[in-house]
Amino acid sequence: MPEQGADTSTMPPLSDQELLKARARLPQHVVHRSFVAETVVLNLRTGKYHGLNPTAGRMLEVLETSQTIGEAVPALATEYGLEQERIERDLLSLTRGLLERGLIVTTYDETS
């Protein structure tokens, strides 16, 4: 099934509110494996490994299965017993970091 919305890589940077409405996915050339103390994200195109701490690794897992980045916030807030504002801030920071490194792609439907 084709992704809904446009690939944001060709757009100007999204605002926080726009990013929360976007959908995050790993491109085909990026894989990850979870270990006890970290998650390793491997970009098969560049051959670069990236390490994520367990919290960031879990956030990535939830992001992958959420319709939007914002949808992941309440689930993670419940899981970690933290306020949604705090989770939202951390999740946006992680998402921007992953985007910068080409480890995720986001799609955004401006009409939504």
Place this chain on the structure above:
Amino acid sequence: MTKPAERHTLAGETDDHRTAFGLTLSIDRRISIPGLGRSAFAAFDRPPSQVRLDEGELQHLWSSLETVPLRARELRLGDEVLLTVDFAEPPGYLLSAKDFGRVLISPTGDDLLCEPDPKNGAWANILAAQALPLAATIRGLEVFHASGVVLDGRALLFAGQPGAGKSSLAAAFVKEGARLLSDDAVALQLMDGELVAHAGSTVLQLRAREHERLSAQDRASLGEITDSPFDKQRYLSGGIGDPAPLGRIYLLERSAGGPSLERLDAVSPFDLIASTFNLSVRTPARLLNQLDVVSAIASGRLAYRLRVQPHIDATKLASIVRESLAADGPGPAVTMSGSGQQPPGL
């Protein structure tokens, strides 16, 4: 020059058939690679990799390139280049080793074309030390820079920096009855979630200091003494070289304190990746396999940290490892299945 298919037909009659790093090999009889086994169990049910001697063909293939080769690896000692690996399509990986010669390995790892340095009678050592591990990596195995032994049917691997004591520890096990799997590089294969360790070369190289510690009986138990390059004594351990399921991998670390041994329940994947042998192959398939092998080691809780003092008696270290194995019990039942052929006893 002959086509690969024709060579395969001819090879059965004249070549020496061996196994190493999970590969079946058909080796030109003019090439003598010490320490390779003759196991009936290989990683793949495929025609053997051909190891051939043909300087003219190698030069022709490499000089006919239409693209600039990519330098995949360069090993230096000071200003001196000791070893390089260059990649170009279609011929593949060209391994050049100072004083040993060149080996051109096809992109599929099933053809190794050799151009020896005529001044070095032991040039073929570069095959077991570098070229075959590279071919095994290309073929889909993950080679670790480790010595390995088989004890009670399971492979124990000892990984660490040069000089950490990998070979000495392997020797300490061998003289007490374990089977040498490999001295310097062991190929791991992931088969349905289980890891199998494939033998490399069973030429064991001990530093002179370690060799001098051994009694005559111990030396005899390590195998036939061969040549002695530099400050090392080489033993030809021999054997069939059957693979074995991976039991443990010990990451040796030099430490002023210790010795000490701990299981790494939260082993760093990067510590394991750093223990892999060959960085020349950066294809997506290899990178993914490398990560999956490392993941299987971690999830199987097979990694241990062994801190060792410099110059410690390896026999003492071996007894620490043995005590730990006895305390842990026999470990989980090992079952394997998959596309490759199964080692015995599984």
